[in-house]
Amino acid sequence: MTQTMTMAKALNAGLRRALEADPKVLLAGEDIGKLGGVFRITEHLQRDFGEDRVVDSPLAESGIVGTSLGLALRGYRPVVEIQFDGFVWPAFDQIVSQVSRMRFRSLGRLSVPMVIRIPYGGAIGAIEHHSESPEAYFAHTPGLVVVSPSTPLDAYWMIQQAIASDDPVIFLEPKRRYHEKGEVDLSEPPLAMDAARVVLQGTDATILTYGPMVKTCVEAALAASGEGRSIEVVDLRSLSPLDDATIRASVEKTGRAIVVHEAVRTGGLGAEVAARLQEWCFYSLEAPVLRVTAYDMPYPPSRVEKNYLPDLDRILDAVDRSMAH
Amino acid sequence: MTTTENPDASETVVTPGGTTIVRSEEFIQLLTPEGERVEGESFSYAHDDATIAAALRHMILGRRFDTEATALQRKGQLGLWPPSLGQEAAQVGSGAAVRDLDEVFPSYREHSLALMRGVDPLDMLKTFRGTSMVDWDSRATRFHLYSFVIGTQALHATGYAMGLQRDGLVGNDDPDANGAVLVYFGDGATSQGDVNEALVFAASYQAPVVFFVQNNQWAISEPIELQSRIPLYRRAVGFGIPSLRVDGNDVLAVQAVTEWALDRARRGEGPTFIEAFTYRMGAHTTSDDPTKYRRREEEAVWRTKDPIERVRTHLLATGAIDQAWLDQVDAEADALGVRIREGVGQLPEPRLEDFWALTYAKLPPALAEQRDAYLAYEASFEEA
Numbered sequence: 001m002t003q004t005m006t007m008a009k010a011l012n013a014g015l016r017r018a019l020e021a022d023p024k025v026l027l028a029g030e031d032i033g034k035l036g037g038v039f040r041i042t043e044h045l046q047r048d049f050g051e052d053r054v055v056d057s058p059l060a061e062s063g064i065v066g067t068s069l070g071l072a073l074r075g076y077r078p079v080v081e082i083q084f085d086g087f088v089w090p091a092f093d094q095i096v097s098q099v100s101r102m103r104f105r106s107l108g109r110l111s112v113p114m115v116i117r118i119p120y121g122g123a124i125g126a127i128e129h130h131s132e133s134p135e136a137y138f139a140h141t142p143g144l145v146v147v148s149p150s151t152p153l154d155a156y157w158m159i160q161q162a163i164a165s166d167d168p169v170i171f172l173e174p175k176r177r178y179h180e181k182g183e184v185d186l187s188e189p190p191l192a193m194d195a196a197r198v199v200l201q202g203t204d205a206t207i208l209t210y211g212p213m214v215k216t217c218v219e220a221a222l223a224a225s226g227e228g229r230s231i232e233v234v235d236l237r238s239l240s241p242l243d244d245a246t247i248r249a250s251v252e253k254t255g256r257a258i259v260v261h262e263a264v265r266t267g268g269l270g271a272e273v274a275a276r277l278q279e280w281c282f283y284s285l286e287a288p289v290l291r292v293t294a295y296d297m298p299y300p301p302s303r304v305e306k307n308y309l310p311d312l313d314r315i316l317d318a319v320d321r322s323m324a325h
Numbered sequence: 326m327t328t329t330e331n332p333d334a335s336e337t338v339v340t341p342g343g344t345t346i347v348r349s350e351e352f353i354q355l356l357t358p359e360g361e362r363v364e365g366e367s368f369s370y371a372h373d374d375a376t377i378a379a380a381l382r383h384m385i386l387g388r389r390f391d392t393e394a395t396a397l398q399r400k401g402q403l404g405l406w407p408p409s410l411g412q413e414a415a416q417v418g419s420g421a422a423v424r425d426l427d428e429v430f431p432s433y434r435e436h437s438l439a440l441m442r443g444v445d446p447l448d449m450l451k452t453f454r455g456t457s458m459v460d461w462d463s464r465a466t467r468f469h470l471y472s473f474v475i476g477t478q479a480l481h482a483t484g485y486a487m488g489l490q491r492d493g494l495v496g497n498d499d500p501d502a503n504g505a506v507l508v509y510f511g512d513g514a515t516s517q518g519d520v521n522e523a524l525v526f527a528a529s530y531q532a533p534v535v536f537f538v539q540n541n542q543w544a545i546s547e548p549i550e551l552q553s554r555i556p557l558y559r560r561a562v563g564f565g566i567p568s569l570r571v572d573g574n575d576v577l578a579v580q581a582v583t584e585w586a587l588d589r590a591r592r593g594e595g596p597t598f599i600e601a602f603t604y605r606m607g608a609h610t611t612s613d614d615p616t617k618y619r620r621r622e623e624e625a626v627w628r629t630k631d632p633i634e635r636v637r638t639h640l641l642a643t644g645a646i647d648q649a650w651l652d653q654v655d656a657e658a659d660a661l662g663v664r665i666r667e668g669v670g671q672l673p674e675p676r677l678e679d680f681w682a683l684t685y686a687k688l689p690p691a692l693a694e695q696r697d698a699y700l701a702y703e704a705s706f707e708e709a
Contacts, residue, residue, distance in 0.1 A: 070480065
């Protein structure tokens with residue numbers, strides 16, 4: 001049973017299926033009811049499941065997350081929508097000091113099966129605070145699971161897997177990919193939520209990436225193949241925990257690694273992946289692990305975001321630099 | 326119930342006796358510091374002397390627990406202790422209003438209430454000795470975990486109350502089928518965004534939650550005037566939440582007001598805000614030195630308003646208790662003290678091994694590797 005749909009529709013369908021499957025699942029967020037969310041991810045869900053299960057929230061992100069934690073303690077499985085990446089910070093304390101460690105501080109007696117959906121990333125011509133990539137802050141926090149789908153197929157299944165998880169999940173949705181279509185097999189999940197996926201096989205170098213950059217990296221790899229280079233692309237999918245085995249196997253095979261993300265460089269996921277790679281496979285590496293990222297400045301005006309974000313040419317340039325060793 | 330005709334509707338509420346009260350009733354008191362029963366304009370105490378005696382016992386035991394814990398910290402047995410001295414009536418009076426389907430969300434100073442809820446004092450001391458995280462069963466006791474980030478629990482409580490609404494435990498004809506949530510925080514916490522957001526959410530959804538602020542006048546070294554230029558309880562009115570100020574050192578008034586507020590919540594009439602006007606007789610925590618920021622004269626004034634002494638005076642005067650009764654409670658408190666003093670040194674020392682599995686539902690491979698490396702590293706010393 002395969003359908004072609006956008007990532008936005010796939011998320012909507014995944015949420016609908018989760019709401020149908022478990023009466024304890026409920027959604028909360030700003031404008032998610034009648035409007036269906038500013039990106040329409042929750043369209044018609046309030047109409048079909050009622051105001052008690054698809055809850056329009058006051059404009060207070062800490063309040064949304066904090067009350068959802070209370071609902072989780074009562075046995076609910078809240079799925080929270082943060083309207084934009086740049087608006088998650090008011091909820092940061094609740095996420096980091098409360099949600100992430102409730103299992104730990106209760107000695108395992110309590111759990112917080114909550115999903116925090118965050119549309120993230122740039123390249124949509126938005127104004128300030130609407131194009132952020134906050135994943136490293138959350139991946140740095142023990143107790144949180146951090147994932148990001150890159151395709152409609154993954155979006156459809158990973159949102160359901162996240163809702164079924166007994167750990168809190170930061171669910172990062174690459175908003176620039178919301179309206180791109182893909183095939184979605186509705187019959188069974190193709191992969192566990194914490195598994196990385198080799199999306200393109202290759203032998204010369206590995207590009208490790210996730211979320212909005214997966215498509216860009218695949219395009220770069222295909223372009224490189226025109227120059228006779230065989231590039232492997234790994235979609236990390238789960239940023240915390242990382243699928244160490246898949247990452248390691250790929251780089252031990254190719255001997256070269258390039259990590260690509262939209263987020264700024266310093267202290268980013270790329271730094272963590274690079275550190276792990278040099279610990280695991282120092283003697284398999286033919287070249288230093290390279291990073292292609294945004295630059296270490298706040299997100300700039302959208303007219304220059306194309307120069308700020310990694311793109312096909314910058315990725316190919318990194319491939320060239322890696323291969324030069 | 327609130328009326329909705331005028332914009333000040335939230336200021337007007339009807340008590341069980343049918344009296345309309347408005348927020349302008351500044352201070353509800355039913356037992357004076359001298360131990361005299363007084364009738365309030367809107368509230369009266371509905372229970373017999375045996376109930377008051379039970380509250381007195383809880384206050385005496387709570388104070389002993391707190392005093393012992395403070396002493397244990399001074400002896401180096403605890404890393405830290407936040408004393409609750411002087412706040413026993415606020416805690417015991419409100420705690421006495423809790424019924425079977427209600428839930429309590431404390432801050433971190435509700436020690437008297439913890440005992441009432443059946444938390445083992447030694448379990449509580451584990452947190453402050455550093456031998457464990459928060460080691461009591463919040464489901465069994467319906468006394469949730471202490472929360473050390475100020476005000477965060479106000480949102481958890483409100484969300485939990487939203488859950489009670491969805492579970493059909495609010496507004497049923499059978500009062501025994503209804504529950505509500507009682508959440509505690511201090512005067513300092515009222516400046517926190519989370520507390521204010523909790524008031525917004527609770528009002529918007531008419532959640533069955535009672536906000537109970539123990540205004541003990543001091544947030545560490547900062548006086549209440551730094552948090553609010555108006556009486557705290559008046560703030561909640563601006564959120565559309567009925568609000569009252571009660572003598573927090575009067576266990577009768579606190580119980581009466583909290584019973585009424587919880588009843589409203591259980592009936593589906595929405596949140597209430599209670600300001601219990603009390604005083605932190607001790608330090609904020611044992612790391613603090615109140616002589617640096619407040620005057621001893623102020624403490625002396627509040628000492629005359631002691632929450633326990635007035636009940637003792639009153640019950641002795643009515644003959645509801647006698648010296649033998651008091652001696653018996655003191656003996657019980659002595660036994661509690663012995664148990665705490667002997668038990669604290671026996672609390673098992675934690676090992677890091679106990680904690681690896683508590684971060685996620687299932688141990689991620691990378692964390693398992695860190696654990697194994699740690700164990701191997703530790704074992705390398707044993708072999709040597």
